[in-house]
Amino acid sequence: MYRYDQYDRSLVDARVAEFRDQCERRLSGELSEAQFTPLRLQNGLYLQLHAYMLRVAIPYGTLSGDQMRMLATIARKYDRDYGHFTTRQNIQYNWIKLEDAADILADLSTVEMHAIQTSGNCIRNISSDQYAGASAEEVADPRPWAELLRQWSSFHPEFAHLPRKFKICVIAADTDRAAMRLHDIGIQLVKNDAGELGARFFVGGGMGRTPMIGPMIREFVGADDLISYCEACLRVYNRHGRRDNKYKARIKILVHELGAEEYTAQVEEEFVHLKTLNLDPPRAELERITEFFADPPFADDAPENIPRHPRESGDPSPGGAARQDQSMDSRFRGNDELAFEAWVDQNVAEHKQAGYAIATISLKPIGGIPGDATADQMDLMADLAEQYSFDECRVTHAQNIVLPHVKKADLYALWQKLDEAGLAPANLDLITDMIACPGLDYCSLANARSIPLAQKISRRFADQGRQRDLGELKLKISGCINACGHHHAGHIGVLGVDRKGVENYQLLLGGSGAEDVSLAKITGPGFTEDGVVDAIETATNVYLERREDGERFVDTYRRIGMEPFKEALYG
Incomplete structure (x- = not known):
């Protein structure tokens, strides 16, 4: 770190x-x-x-x-x-x-944090993959590059007053957990045929009232040129971006109106000029930053087995002892083990290091507010990061928290503590693991409430068996067209609108923010708050009736198209 x-x-x-x-x-x-x-x-x-x-x-x-x-x-x-x-x-x-x-x-x-450039027309917080440094599929840990970009962009005088806000994402795997191509600049670290590390650049993505998927403008930018190439992309935008109309001031509009080919040509011309200015930091600076992201001291002999009941967890804490006593009751132990196994199956991912796992803490309890955590829960997550994950945790793009480096032997003890605090829903990537913005309960830009709707959907689909039968289903809710809830990228998306002073909800289908990126389409006329909950259930029923083996909701939608869903929704 x-x-x-x-x-x-x-x-x-x-x-x-x-x-x-x-x-x-x-x-x-x-x-x-x-x-x-x-x-x-x-x-x-x-x-x-x-x-x-x-x-x-x-x-x-x-x-x-x-x-x-x-x-x-x-x-x-x-x-x-x-x-x-x-x-x-x-x-x-x-x-x-x-x-x-x-x-x-x-x-x-006092703890090396701030709120600088989290708003305004500047380069915002650099985002990345929450599994960075832990996933075996990465070509490199993307966080040193994200940190290099943070240092370059903080207080950059040329980019402090851009036409509009600007967002950059860096990943290093083919699996995209950060919606990389829906950013103004998306960077994927890759290796070329010679085995050299560099980056693939996507520019012009974004959501909001005009959602667009960023096209790839360069297949490979050498590692030593990454900052100069970013600067070239920003300079062309800063030069031509519309400042007379905020709705057309995003780089996605510029790339669309110029065309990706012309925009790329101008970036390449600017890049040639910038290379003469020696703007890129020396390799030694990247190496200095990279040292902060070295692997923690993993145990070489960490066991591969995951404990399935308290006696295997080795938890000496009073809570663990209490659970051991309770486990004498076979009925309790059976329910406990089933809940733990469901959590492992859904919320735990493979780690690059043998004997370790990546554990996601869900902030999506049934009936709760997506992304909210109490002070006590944050204190507990801090304690758990220190105890089980080398003092490190990650905030995810989907409003959850990840402990990236957990021994498999510690998973049961970890789960027990999460379960006691209401932080162990086994719902990662299921329908109740939804994204939602604060909506009209807080935001002055919103047209409709997102939070009560999210709570109603969560309760409607509360049954764990039903959620798992539906499988991976990304549901995303925005309270206005600004799309802070990423509704365009949802397998099912919901957009709140104002219809003559009444809150109304449009239903969208077929989006994805992952490596199979796509933009969701509106099904038709909107619904009331209760009506859109019913509509979501109707859409999932169509999926269950029409899916083929192994298909997710979005796969079935792509195969059969919108019409069967519209027929069920509107008759």
């Missing part, structure tokens, strides 16, 4: 002091709201329906136990005892008082 150097520390401390002065001047009336708005946005502070919202940066989603514990402290001290993890791998607090904002940033700085 990257640690601040003296430059990082001085930059963050200076920004905290500067923002404290700005907040004091706003509170005294010296600054108007119009004058204060661009200043607070550069520090992640939004004014929403009921209060200020603060968005905290979590670069490429990686957190230490101390950092997660500080997020819990902020939730408890300054908010209403919870935080909301987002699709940008960040966290948001929805009930912030302006007089506390600078103190929060000061507290964050």
Whole structure:
């Protein structure tokens, strides 16, 4: 995990002091709201329906136990005892008082965190794969490259006032867990035929009111040229991006209107010029950063077997002992083991190191708010990261938390503690593992509520057997066309709209943010809140009736098309 150097520390401390002065001047009336708005946005502070919202940066989603514990402290001290993890791998607090904002940033700085460039028309938090450094299918750990991009983009004077916000994602595997091609720039680390490490560039993706999949503009950019090529992509956008119309100010519009071929030609021309300026850092700087992401000290002799009941877990804690006593009751032990096995099957992934696994903590309890975690739950996750995962956890694109390096022998003990805290739903990638934005309950841009709808859907599909029968089904909900809930990328997507002052919900089918990327299509007229829950159930019933062996929902949709679903939905 990257640690601040003296430059990082001085930059963050200076920004905290500067923002404290700005907040004091706003509170005294010296600054108007119009004058204060661009200043607070550069520090992640939004004014929403009921209060200020603060968005905290979590670069490429990686957190230490101390950092997660500080997020819990902020939730408890300054908010209403919870935080909301987002699709940008960040966290948001929805009930912030302006007089506390600078103190929060000061507290964050003590654990090497900040809220810089989490809003505004700049390069936002660099995102990545939550399995980075743990997955066997990677060509390299993408996080050193993401960190290099973070350092390059922070306070970059040329890109601090872009036509619109800008998002970059870096992955290093063919499996895409981060919706890479739906970013303004998507970077996939690859090796060429000579075995050299470099990157494949996709530019012009995005969601919002005009969703687009980023086309590949270059098959291979050498590792030593990655920063220069990124800069070339940004310069062409900054030069031509529409500043007269915010709805056409995204790079996806520029790439579409110029055409990918012409945009690429201009990037290549700019890249040739930039190479003469020696902008790329020396290889030694990447090597310095990479040292922070070295593998933890894995045990070479960690057993491959996963314990199936408390006596095998070796958990000496009082909780573990209590579970051992209870396991004497065969009925309890049977239910316990079944729940644990379901969690392993659904929420645990293979690790590159023998004897280890990747464990996902679901923040999607039945009837809960997707992505929310209480302060106590964050404290527990910090403790578990320290105890079981070499002091590291990850925020995922799908609003969950990953412990990337867990011994298989520790999985049962880990699950017990998660289960006791309500953090063990075995629903990763199932229909109740939905993405949802805060919607009209908080956001001043929203047209409809997302949270109550997500809760109703979760309760409708609460039965574990039913969820597993439906299999992988990515459901995503946005409360407005800005698409913070990524509805365009859902196997089933829901978009909240305002229809003559009444909340209405459009149903979309067939999207994907993964390596089989596609954009969902609207089925037809919208529904009421209860009506769209029924419509989702109808769509899943069509899938169950029409699927062939091994097909996911999205596979069946692609094979049979929209018409059978529309017929069932509308008659």
